[in-house]
Amino acid sequence: MQKQLLAYIKTKTAREGLRAQKTEKVRKNYRKQHESEFMIAEAATRYFKAKGIQKLPASKALQAEIEQLTREKNSLYNEYREKKENVRELQTVKNNIDQILHRELERGKGRDNGR
Numbered sequence: 001m002q003k004q005l006l007a008y009i010k011t012k013t014a015r016e017g018l019r020a021q022k023t024e025k026v027r028k029n030y031r032k033q034h035e036s037e038f039m040i041a042e043a044a045t046r047y048f049k050a051k052g053i054q055k056l057p058a059s060k061a062l063q064a065e066i067e068q069l070t071r072e073k074n075s076l077y078n079e080y081r082e083k084k085e086n087v088r089e090l091q092t093v094k095n096n097i098d099q100i101l102h103r104e105l106e107r108g109k110g111r112d113n114g115r
Helices: 002-010 012-020 024-033 035-050 059-114
Strands: none
Touching: 002 012, 002 035, 002 059, 012 024, 012 035, 024 035
C-alpha cells in the first residue's frame, strides 16, 4: 500500500498539469507527453479501489503503522526463536530417553532368551 501511495503522490504534478490545460486538444497532447505517469496513477487508483479505500491515508500515519507492525513482527519472531530452541532441546532429550529405553529393552530380551 505504501508503494502505491508513494507512486500516486509522485504523479500529482502531472495530474494537476492536465487539469490546468484549457482545451481538449492541448489536454490530449499533454496526456501523451506524460503517459507513463498517468499509467502509474491509474494503476494506483485501481489498487485503491480494489482494496475499498475511499480516502488516501496520510504518509506519516501509514509510516507509523508500518513501523509499529514491524516492531510487533520482530518481537513475535524473537518469541518464535525461543520456542523453536526449546522444542529443539526437548527433542534432544526425547531422543536420548528413547535411546536409553531401547538399549534396556534389548538387554532385557537378551537375558530372557538366554535363560
